Amino acid sequence: PPEGCRVRPLEVAGAFHTEYMAPAVGHLDKLSNAITTHDPRIPLLSNADGRVVHDGRDVLRRLVHQVSNPVRWDLCMETMADLGVTAILEIPPAGTLTGLAKRALPGVETLAVKTPDDLDAA
Incomplete structure (x- = not known):
């Protein structure tokens, strides 16, 4: 690490x-x-x-x-910040990476798709 x-x-x-x-x-x-x-x-x-x-x-x-x-994922988040990414969509199994991104990339919208019902929000 x-x-x-x-x-x-x-x-x-x-x-x-x-x-x-x-x-x-x-x-x-x-x-x-x-x-x-x-x-x-x-x-x-x-x-x-x-x-x-x-x-x-x-x-x-x-x-x-x-x-x-x-x-x-730390290096991926650095690259996303450099690229000016404004939103992250995590697909199943979901939740861990967007949780880390919320803390490391303030202002970036995140959505973890955990079930088919979450697709409407995506």
């Missing part, structure tokens, strides 16, 4: 985004070779480093490797 940050345990369903998922990366990498990709039409942020990804193959490669690497 970045120096000076506060760390707290999260209750999660599995060891996702950790080195314990490393055996899955090779398998997913092989499977991903059969997938046809397209470049994103809108800015897409990598949750590995917060960078905007423009190339479809790079998006897929990053998704595969993200399985065994930590989510860097």
Whole structure:
């Protein structure tokens, strides 16, 4: 974690985004070779480093490797602030990331879609 940050345990369903998922990366990498990709039409942020990804193959490669690497939502929020993002919509499972964004990005509207009923508000 970045120096000076506060760390707290999260209750999660599995060891996702950790080195314990490393055996899955090779398998997913092989499977991903059969997938046809397209470049994103809108800015897409990598949750590995917060960078905007423009190339479809790079998006897929990053998704595969993200399985065994930590989510860097802090870096994504920095990029969103730099890009002037005014609203964040989190899709299921939802709530954790928009909760963090409310504190880190004051003035940015957030909505966590948790159920189909929440779609009308989106």
